[in-house]
Amino acid sequence: MKRIIIVCEGQTEQEFCKDVLQPHFNKKEIYLQSPTIKKSGGGIVPWKTLKGQIENHLKQDKEAFVTTFLDYYGIHDNHAFPEWDACKRIIHRDERMDLLKTSMHLTIDVSISHRFIPYLQLHEFEGLLFNDIKIFEDNFRPDELVNKPELEQTINANPNPELINDTPQNAPSYRLARIINGYNKIVYGSILAESIGLEKIRAKSPRFNNWITKLENL
Structure with missing residues (x-):
């Protein structure tokens, strides 16, 4: 059975993963875990801290894929995400988020980064x-x-x-x-x-749907 670890921004996202996503992926013989970000009490932490947690998950389970479930607008300057200043200069939101995801991926240890799928919600x-x-x-x-x-x-x-x-x-x-x-x-x-x-949520939310589709096809 394939395994996916979804690192959740907070309890709301975690409960959604447990109650809605996990039953869906169980039917596809994909096992989900949905830990929240450590040391945050809910919310985003500096990238250096989050990066360490992502890499720990990837190293501890050498077959699992790891993804994130974060709110882009919850990220601030003090979180020091990679290429953050460059992202802020991009007008088009999709392009901005794509650059940030790519930059997040590139900073992960290259020996394990092929199992990391960064995902960001635009808003909450x-x-x-x-x-x-x-x-x-x-x-x-x-x-x-x-x-x-x-x-x-x-x-x-x-x-x-x-x-x-x-x-x-x-x-x-x-x-x-x-x-x-x-x-x-x-x-x-x-x-x-x-x-x-889940199907109605996916039908109206294309970015979210693309993420779920990607996870289904791992």
Whole structure:
């Protein structure tokens, strides 16, 4: 059975891997592990630290592939990711992220880097959850769904939910906190993701879909 280690930015991504991705890959006889980044308490750490963790995973399991599940907009100057300044000068977001992924790959020990597949979400994982209004209606009572107009506007205005995040205050998790009374990032994220289903998430989110396809074909 093939093995893939997904290094997750935080618990929200980890729960998604366990609840949604792992059952899917089990059917394909691919075993997933989804550890969170160490020493972060949730969130991204300096590249030097993360690089060490990635290389440790690759060295400890000499047959496993390692990938990342990180939020590009959670990376800051002080994290010192490779070619970060050059990436920031690129206007087109896809090209910017592709350069960063390539640079991450090139800094990994060449003897093991062929088993490393860097992946970055453009924005928060929660953006993927803005997929189907009915899923929210099925999972939350009217008194819990306290800002349905914002939910409808967000979904209707963003056919690709990966692009949701025009200001820090409008990051997907902040929107969900305004839309759902008592929103719990980890618990509700998993509930919504399972209800939507992996295929519907993939259908609306091309960058995410390309990543899953790549992992399926290892």
